[in-house]
Amino acid sequence: MPEGLRQRLIGAWKLVSYRETPVDGSEPFEPLGHAPHGIIMYTPDGYMSAQLSTSDRPVFASGDWFDGTTDDYTAEATTYIAYSGPFHVDEENQTLTHTMFVSLFPNWTGQSQPRVVRLEGQTLHLSTASPISSSGKTVNSALTWRRAEPN
Structure with a gap:
């Protein structure tokens, strides 16, 4: 019997791309x-954990996590996405739901968000099941991940 979706998801995946497509038909963009x-x-x-960032995040001049400037904290929060919590797979419908126990974006804490999931070999495609708000637009998000090599 082939492995189910849940079993095939287990492990670590590295981000390849993150693209948002506005529902108003305007140009897609890469928020990170x-x-x-x-x-x-x-x-x-x-459980699951997602950590995403831009590749060129500025460091705090103070070198102290709790002693940054307003600009440091703004840059920190606008160049990073992080959340963790339980995940659920519905094998019959091949659906995936992330529940945010903790989130850098406090509005997501406690939410459960369905994901459209497609696995092709060592590539995982995740997208939002319905539009979300991002950068002042209503968008559909699509992320591509590649299975991480064992350490």
């Missing part, structure tokens, strides 16, 4: 730039 960094992990016990 052309070469974003990121890892999404799915654990056997049902």
Whole structure:
């Protein structure tokens, strides 16, 4: 019997691309730039964590996480996406849901968000199941991940 979707997701995946397509027909854009960094992990016990960032994040001049300037904190928050929590797979319908137990974006904390999922060999395609707000637009998000090599 072939492995189910849940089992095939288990492990770490590195971000290849992140693209948002506005529903108003305007130009698609890459909110974290052309070469974003990121890892999404799915654990056997049902948890996931997603960490995404631009590839050129500025460092804090102070070198102290808790002693940044307003500009430091603005850049920190606008160049990084992070959330973790339980995930659920509906094998019958081949659907995936992420539940945000913690999130850098506080509005997502406690939310469950369905994802459209497609696995092609070592490539994972995830997209929003319905439009979201991003950069002042209503968009559909599409992310491509490649399975991370074992460490």
